[in-house]
Amino acid sequence: MKRIGLVVAYDGTNYCGWQTQPNGITVQGVLNDTLSELLGEKIETIGASRTDAGVHALGNVAVFDTNTRIPGEKISYALNQRLPEDIRIQMSEEVELDFHPRYCDSEKTYEYRILNRKFPVPTERLYSYFYHYKLDVDKMREATSYLIGRHDFASFCGSGAQVKTTIRTVTGIEVFREGDMVTIRVSGTGFLYNMVRIISGTLIEIGNGQYPPERMQKILDAKDRSAAGPTAPAQGLTLMGIQFFD
Amino acid sequence: MKRIGLVVAYDGTNYCGWQTQPNGITVQGVLNDTLSELLGEKIETIGASRTDAGVHALGNVAVFDTNTRIPGEKISYALNQRLPEDIRIQMSEEVELDFHPRYCDSEKTYEYRILNRKFPVPTERLYSYFYHYKLDVDKMREATSYLIGRHDFASFCGSGAQVKTTIRTVTGIEVFREGDMVTIRVSGTGFLYNMVRIISGTLIEIGNGQYPPERMQKILDAKDRSAAGPTAPAQGLTLMGIQFFD
Numbered sequence: 001m002k003r004i005g006l007v008v009a010y011d012g013t014n015y016c017g018w019q020t021q022p023n024g025i026t027v028q029g030v031l032n033d034t035l036s037e038l039l040g041e042k043i044e045t046i047g048a049s050r051t052d053a054g055v056h057a058l059g060n061v062a063v064f065d066t067n068t069r070i071p072g073e074k075i076s077y078a079l080n081q082r083l084p085e086d087i088r089i090q091m092s093e094e095v096e097l098d099f100h101p102r103y104c105d106s107e108k109t110y111e112y113r114i115l116n117r118k119f120p121v122p123t124e125r126l127y128s129y130f131y132h133y134k135l136d137v138d139k140m141r142e143a144t145s146y147l148i149g150r151h152d153f154a155s156f157c158g159s160g161a162q163v164k165t166t167i168r169t170v171t172g173i174e175v176f177r178e179g180d181m182v183t184i185r186v187s188g189t190g191f192l193y194n195m196v197r198i199i200s201g202t203l204i205e206i207g208n209g210q211y212p213p214e215r216m217q218k219i220l221d222a223k224d225r226s227a228a229g230p231t232a233p234a235q236g237l238t239l240m241g242i243q244f245f246d
Numbered sequence: 247m248k249r250i251g252l253v254v255a256y257d258g259t260n261y262c263g264w265q266t267q268p269n270g271i272t273v274q275g276v277l278n279d280t281l282s283e284l285l286g287e288k289i290e291t292i293g294a295s296r297t298d299a300g301v302h303a304l305g306n307v308a309v310f311d312t313n314t315r316i317p318g319e320k321i322s323y324a325l326n327q328r329l330p331e332d333i334r335i336q337m338s339e340e341v342e343l344d345f346h347p348r349y350c351d352s353e354k355t356y357e358y359r360i361l362n363r364k365f366p367v368p369t370e371r372l373y374s375y376f377y378h379y380k381l382d383v384d385k386m387r388e389a390t391s392y393l394i395g396r397h398d399f400a401s402f403c404g405s406g407a408q409v410k411t412t413i414r415t416v417t418g419i420e421v422f423r424e425g426d427m428v429t430i431r432v433s434g435t436g437f438l439y440n441m442v443r444i445i446s447g448t449l450i451e452i453g454n455g456q457y458p459p460e461r462m463q464k465i466l467d468a469k470d471r472s473a474a475g476p477t478a479p480a481q482g483l484t485l486m487g488i489q490f491f492d
Contacts, residue, residue: 011368056369076365086368119322122257122332123302123484127369238369 001065004072005095006031006045006079008060011086013126013235017053018060027051027087031062034082038075039068048101048242049108052194054234056127059090059241061101105245107171109187112200112236117180128181129200129236135207137177140184142213143206144173146220147199154223156202158194158231166192166223175203182207185240194231202229247311250318251341252277252291252325254306257332259372259481263299264306273297273333277308280328284321285314294347294488295354298440300480302373305336305487307347351491353417355433358446358482363426374427375446375482381453383423386430388459389452390419392466393445400469402448404440404477412438412469421449428453431486440477448475 008031016024020032028047035043048061070078072094079089113128115121120130147170154166170188177183184203186196202219205211219227254277262270266278274293281289294307316324318340325335359374361367366376393416400412416434423429430449432442448465451457465473 009365009368011371058367058369080365085366085371088366088368090365119255119326119336120331120334121304122255122334123304123373125257125331 001067001097002072003063003065003095003097003099004075004092005099005101006062006064006076006092007090007241008047008062009058009088009090010056010060011126012051012054012056014086015053017051017055018047019050027057027060028062030084030087034079035064035066038078038082039066039070041067046101048106049239051237051239052234055237055239056235057239060239061242061244063095063099063101065097101242101244105189107187107189107243107245108191109185109240109242110191110196111238111240112184112186112196112232113238114182114184114200114204114232114236115180116177116182121180124181126235127238129233131204131208133208135177135182135204136209137175137182137207139209139213140175140182140203140207143203143216144175144184146213146216147173151220152223153192153195153220155219155225155228156195156198157192157225158198159225161193163192168192168195173199197232197234197237198225198228198230200232200236204232205229247313247343248318249309249311249341249343249345250321250338251345251347252308252310252322252338253336253487254293254308255304255334255336256302256306257372258297258300258302260332261299263297263301264293265296273303273306274308276330276333280325281310281312284324284328285312285316287313292347294352295485297483297485298480301483301485302481303485306485307488307490309341309345309347311343345490347488347490351435353433353435353489353491354437355431355486355488356437356442357484357486358430358432358442358478359484360428360430360446360450360478360482361426362423362428367426370427372481373484375479377450379454381423381428381450382455383421383428383453385455385459386421386428386449386453389449389462390421390430392459392462393419397466398469399438399441399466401465401471401474402441402444403438403471404444405471407439409438414438414441419445443478443480443483444471444474444476446478446482450478451475 076089076092322335322338
């Protein structure tokens with residue numbers, strides 16, 4: 001028996017998120033079925049991040065146990081030949097048998113992309129959120145300074161989540177514009193349900209001038225979801241990668 | 247009666263190209279139908295570039311004649327409310343009655359995007375050509391120097407095209423890499439059928455080391471399609487914009 005780790009990229013457009021569910025096609029479901037077929041045994045993957053419907057990934061991480069003789073690093077090639085085009089394994093390797101991608105110290109990096117111009121661009125519609133009103137990136141950047149570090153992010157936690165604590169550590173946030181595309185890049189050691197999308201929705205309300213950057217501190221202090229801005233739409237979000245520490 | 251000019255962006259993935267045809271959905275067909283419904287009269291657009299199936303556009307140009315009282319610059323908004331999400335008008339305005347987007351002096355700019363890395367990225371699959379072997383951008387750039395200017399591009403003309411002359415003028419070609427993405431940007435006052443895709447396919451054969459940059463001159467001199475490289479796939483190509491001169 002060995003444990004294999006995968007780095008998984010996917011276009012979330014056509015999936016009901018990562019996690020297997022009884023109704024609807026999920027990335028994990030397709031991965032489990034394809035691996036089971038390839039290896040001739042029942043495979044159950046465990047994902048590091050259970051991304052929501054419509055959210056994309058360049059570097060989600062999953063592990064599974066297998067008795068196969070195929071070397072770990074070859075599994076990516078065999079798997080990519082069988083997977084649909086919107087899921088692509090970037091790397092596979094054998095990992096320690098006790099490596100668990102959710103109970104390990106790690107840092108995740110997400111990017112939220114906002115297409116900020118007069119009219120939408122069709123070729124960007126599936127991978128960004130179109131926003132018409134001009135965003136002031138300097139104000140957004142100023143607002144992010146309140147979020148960096150260890151805080152109670154209760155105001156940025158989507159409803160329906162059951163967690164022991166809403167304290168999380170954001171290790172970095174960058175906001176930058178390249179042409180018409182404004183990107184919010186957030187790194188942290190853990191995230192609450194919808195946290196990056198609520199941070200993004202709140203930063204948009206600051207970037208458009210509706211609220212000043214200092215409001216971010218008041219929103220944090222409120223510890224109340226209703227204090228923050230809306231949850232920005234799923235298609236703008238991509239899980240860029242996960243770094244693990246031992 | 248007035249003539250309206252449109253700047254049209256589209257995701258070509260789900261269309262059988264620009265031009266109306268009896269079988270299959272085309273960008274022009276959808277545009278004609280949507281305009282006819284909006285304006286209550288039979289509208290026939292004329293496009294500047296009849297892009298192929300799967301090719302994208304940020305700035306194709308079309309004109310049509312109408313008796314509507316809607317001001318030219320408002321038509322974009324009304325039209326975008328009725329068009330599918332993969333077609334978006336970027337601008338509309340009244341133009342001279344004798345303006346014809348194909349019989350006017352103009353310069354078109356295309357970009358061909360090549361994702362050059364070990365494994366494909368699902369979110370790029372519809373808008374770039376995945377190519378595994380490492381491309382040498384310096385060699386590709388050297389090869390483009392032979393193409394700039396007025397030449398007989400018969401070697402870069404797709405079969406099935408009926409044209410009086412295969413002489414065309416390429417005003418500029420840039421090749422650049424941003425991370426894993428190699429972009430070939432070609433501008434010219436006119437293009438032959440599949441010309442940018444054949445140039446791109448040929449540049450890939452030079453970038454991968456199969457042929458030296460100087461071969462480009464021999465290919466031009468041959469005036470024979472079989473001397474050049476393959477036609478690179480449609481999804482990598484985007485018509486970026488068209489500039490008109492009077």
